Amino acid sequence: MLQSLFKRRAPEPAKVTVEPFGWEFDVAPGQTILQAALAQGLPWPSRCRVGSCTTCRCRLVEGDVRSLTDTSYVLSREQLEQRYVLACQSQPKGPVRVHLDRIKATLAANGNGQPVTPVD
Amino acid sequence: MFKYLRFLGVYAFAVATVAGLLLGGAWMWLGFAVIYGGTILGDAFLGDTLDEPAYRHPRLLNSLLYLAVPALLAVGVAMAWMAGSGDLLGLGAWAQASLGLDLFARREATFAWHWIGGILSSAVTFAALATNVGHELTHRTSDPAAMIVGRWLLAVTFDAEFSIEHVYGHHRRLATTADPASARRGESFYGFLVRSVLGQTRSAAALETQRLQTLGHGFWSVHNRYLRGWLMSAAIVGAFAAAGGISAAFVFVLSALAGRSVLEAVNYFEHYGLIREPGQPVEPRHSWNSNKRLTNAVLFNLARHSHHHAEGDAQFWQLRSYPEAPTLPYGYLTSMLLVYLLPGWYRNRMTPLLLEWDRNHASPAERRLAAAANRQSGVPALQLAAQGH
Numbered sequence: 202m203l204q205s206l207f208k209r210r211a212p213e214p215a216k217v218t219v220e221p222f223g224w225e226f227d228v229a230p231g232q233t234i235l236q237a238a239l240a241q242g243l244p245w246p247s248r249c250r251v252g253s254c255t256t257c258r259c260r261l262v263e264g265d266v267r268s269l270t271d272t273s274y275v276l277s278r279e280q281l282e283q284r285y286v287l288a289c290q291s292q293p294k295g296p297v298r299v300h301l302d303r304i305k306a307t308l309a310a311n312g313n314g315q316p317v318t319p320v321d
Numbered sequence: 322m323f324k325y326l327r328f329l330g331v332y333a334f335a336v337a338t339v340a341g342l343l344l345g346g347a348w349m350w351l352g353f354a355v356i357y358g359g360t361i362l363g364d365a366f367l368g369d370t371l372d373e374p375a376y377r378h379p380r381l382l383n384s385l386l387y388l389a390v391p392a393l394l395a396v397g398v399a400m401a402w403m404a405g406s407g408d409l410l411g412l413g414a415w416a417q418a419s420l421g422l423d424l425f426a427r428r429e430a431t432f433a434w435h436w437i438g439g440i441l442s443s444a445v446t447f448a449a450l451a452t453n454v455g456h457e458l459t460h461r462t463s464d465p466a467a468m469i470v471g472r473w474l475l476a477v478t479f480d481a482e483f484s485i486e487h488v489y490g491h492h493r494r495l496a497t498t499a500d501p502a503s504a505r506r507g508e509s510f511y512g513f514l515v516r517s518v519l520g521q522t523r524s525a526a527a528l529e530t531q532r533l534q535t536l537g538h539g540f541w542s543v544h545n546r547y548l549r550g551w552l553m554s555a556a557i558v559g560a561f562a563a564a565g566g567i568s569a570a571f572v573f574v575l576s577a578l579a580g581r582s583v584l585e586a587v588n589y590f591e592h593y594g595l596i597r598e599p600g601q602p603v604e605p606r607h608s609w610n611s612n613k614r615l616t617n618a619v620l621f622n623l624a625r626h627s628h629h630h631a632e633g634d635a636q637f638w639q640l641r642s643y644p645e646a647p648t649l650p651y652g653y654l655t656s657m658l659l660v661y662l663l664p665g666w667y668r669n670r671m672t673p674l675l676l677e678w679d680r681n682h683a684s685p686a687e688r689r690l691a692a693a694a695n696r697q698s699g700v701p702a703l704q705l706a707a708q709g710h
Binding site: 248249250251252253254267268269270271273274275276277278281 | 462463485488489492493528531532534535536537600601602603632633634
């Protein structure tokens with residue numbers, strides 16, 4: 202009885218799909234999208250990692266995330282309306298599909314404008 | 322078990338302060354003496370710990386944090402009882418009957434100058450329990466209960482806006498000239514105190530205004546967390562006035578203001594003179610760290626500050642020691658007392674540590690910025706070092 206009160210739902214990893222690259226990876230419970238992406242070695246653009254600089258922002262296409270900070274302090278109204286989120290502050294609630302700007306990812310990958318090859 | 326229980330140490334602050342307030346007279350200094358005496362000696366003799374224990378019961382650790390609320394209520398009741406008249410909550414009758422302690426006589430024998438001790442004891446207790454726990458809780462921006470309790474705790478020292486400025490201002494602008502809460506090289510503590518308090522409230526108002534605009538609300542709106550924060554503080558002052566009259570409200574306001582200055586003393590030495598190139602990531606080298614055993618036990622690991630800034634969403638029990646980070650020469654309460662009483666001496670004490678930071682921690686760009694800061698610091702030894710650059 203008490204046991205069930207304190208027992209949490211068994212947490213499962215959530216699948217993230219990244220447009221337009223076709224990247225797919227799992228985000229473990231408690232992990233952010235950025236942490237999981239960097240752990241995969243993906244060139245996700247990021248800088249401050251505390252939800253301030255907005256370098257890691259991406260657009261939610263499908264699904265929903267839990268945001269660790271209040272992004273209305275750092276994103277514009279247009280960005281919020283277009284469902285931009287900060288990868289470094291986002292924990293997926295179930296499977297999500299996000300869109301990441303291709304040029305920004307390219308710069309993060311090699312700094313010299315070489316296109317990033319999509320992974321299959 | 323001790324790895325959990327050590328975080329109860331801070332509640333000795335509240336017990337000593339409550340006992341001192343109620344015993345009255347010269348006993349009003351009891352909290353002050355126990356808190357500073359205990360931590361200064363404790364840090365001197367117990368040394369450092371690099372332990373990073375694993376914890377299996379985060380709920381227990383959380384309940385140790387939330388215990389701050391009843392502890393602060395006890396301080397508030399003792400303060401209002403002693404500063405007021407009558408018998409608030411029947412405390413006097415109860416103490417007489419069950420402890421044989423005549424609080425009415427104690428109150429009669431307490432004069433204005435005794436209250437200096439009572440206010441200073443309460444101030445450091447507020448800083449440790451209200452501000453410090455409020456800081457930990459308001460970093461949990463996605464946890465509504467933590468945010469509500471945390472903001473009320475911060476409102477005790479008139480600083481609910483800290484929940485805005487600290488997370489979205491200070492953590493972002495850390496160790497740059499744009500941050501009001503990062504002390505510059507050569508800056509005196511009392512100058513910093515004024516600049517930091519005014520700068521932070523201005524920054525909090527600006528951040529909140531920007532957010533309200535983004536969400537399509539006006540400044541004069543129920544959604545305004547900056548204004549709501551000031552109303553919360555006003556409500557606390559009002560509660561003291563209701564409980565113990567104007568004198569209780571007066572004593573509380575003085576304690577809260579003194580408590581706020583304790584936060585600024587801590588802000589001062591946590592980042593004094595450290596420099597970051599704007600736009601570059603916040604690294605452990607941008608905070609003065611301390612692994613003093615007692616300081617970290619009584620302040621919920623606040624002194625493991627290098628990790629806190631490098632990873633702002635880590636909970637207090639997850640903070641790592643970073644022994645290679647720039648390290649404060651003393652524990653927190655020792656540093657506080659030095660900053661208050663001997664501000665010039667403290668600056669000189671930090672000068673060789675800053676020069677060492679320039680040599681061994683700074684990036685090349687930071688070294689250039691540091692040379693410019695040294696030239697402007699007004700500190701001869703720093704200016705001399707900048708000449709060779």
